[in-house]
Amino acid sequence: MNNLTDIKQLSRSDILALFKKADEIKGMSNSERHTLLQHRSVFTVFFENSTRTSASFQLAAQRLGTHVVSLNMAKSSTQKGESMRDTLLTLAAMQPDGLIIRHHDDGFCNLASIWLKKHNIAIINAGDGCNQHPTQGLLDLYTLYQHKDTGPLNIAIIGDIKHSRVASSLIDGLEIMSNNDIRLFGPTELMPNPRNAVRIAESMQDALDDADVVVMLRIQKERLPHNLNIDFDNWHEHYGLNENTLRYCKPDAIVMHPGPMNRGVEIIDAVADGPQSVILEQVTNGVIIRQAVLSYCLA
The missing domain is CATH 3.40.50.1370 (Aspartate/ornithine carbamoyltransferase)
Incomplete structure (x- = not known):
């Protein structure tokens, strides 16, 4: 075994x-x-x-x-x-x-x-x-490489990354697969400790610029300390993916989300259900x- x-x-x-x-x-x-x-x-x-x-x-x-x-x-x-x-x-x-x-x-x-x-x-x-969350990391990689080459890609991961086991496993998996351009963006309080393979982006545009893949994450409210000074009510304005922010990515970029999605918070319907979304493929995979x-x- x-x-x-x-x-x-x-x-x-x-x-x-x-x-x-x-x-x-x-x-x-x-x-x-x-x-x-x-x-x-x-x-x-x-x-x-x-x-x-x-x-x-x-x-x-x-x-x-x-x-x-x-x-x-x-x-x-x-x-x-x-x-x-x-x-x-x-x-x-x-x-x-x-x-x-x-x-x-x-x-x-x-x-x-x-x-x-x-x-x-x-x-x-x-x-x-x-x-x-190793099997989630594997299914994310499997989905990603069904659409993209196994060589280096520009990967943007947006949201509450510090508390996300999904992000942790995906970043580890991308490092194993020798991907060397991983950009993270979200509130400073929700960013992980620095590591060699990742770069903390300064803005949503900086994170998404020329990205091949964008991975959106929900806010892990069940794991957050109570004293965080973060404006969750206006989350989408600063950290949400919509038709405008998606334009920063490459035209053939794919959109991923491990679920459950909070529509209107980290992602809007038009993107979650749009032609670049592979979210339901992730579930199948x-x-x-x-x-x-x-x-x-x-x-």
């Missing part, structure tokens, strides 16, 4: 191999696909709310022939005082092949892999705090990439 708790575990060749596997799975018939992980079993263990990731993993596993048990952790024994460690050890004792875990604490999936080291169980990170990841971790 293989764990996937952090996209930085993967090399460029690993990522390309996962993309190749995704393409292979996409080309299979339903009956062929359904035999790939037949007789395997996984638990989805989500301590945080989810729509896309939860449903996407469930569908991905079921389409590979995997038996899926989806646990409602809001009604689990953790509500009776059981520790997270004991909960996971209890699930491991049932001998599933994998645990797909989402948790609000940074690094929780790495901790889970340590707790369950003696068990032959794959740990797949479905999002941990502000830290990592999420199921395919997660099938490839499950094959990598469970086969």
Whole structure:
């Protein structure tokens, strides 16, 4: 079994191999696909709310022939005082092949892999705090490279980047793929610590100028400290993508968003539903990439 708790575990060749596997799975018939992980079993263990990731993993596993048990952790024994460690050890004792875990604490999936080291169980990170969301990073890269070359691209990421595990995994993935022009823009308080591969833009135009790809992010209000002096009511005026700001990008630029979208805040309808948007393609690719990841971790 293989764990996937952090996209930085993967090399460029690993990522390309996962993309190749995704393409292979996409080309299979339903009956062929359904035999790939037949007789395997996984638990989805989500301590945080989810729509896309939860449903996407469930569908991905079921389409590979995997038996899926989806646990409602809001009604689990953790509500009776059981520790997270004991909960996971209890699930491991049932001998599933994998645990797909989402948790609000940074690094929780790495901790889970340590707790369950003696068990032959794959740990797949479905999002941990502000830290990592490796399958989202992979599906974003997969979508991006379906439209653009795998060489260096101008990538703009706009919004609350500091608290976004999506942005963290995508930036890590872009670095692994040797992309060397990543521009970030948003309020200063919502920018991450400096790193070699990224540049903090001075304005929306500076971020979007000649961009091949623009990734819009929602405000992670559930993770923000309460004392931030940010004008959220006028967010779109300063950090929103609309038909005017989109013109700063290249004419063939693609628009991405991991969802859920706050229309009229970080993005307007005309752009979200427009010809340059690949947002729904990201959702479709999420199921395919997660099938490839499950094959990598469970086969």
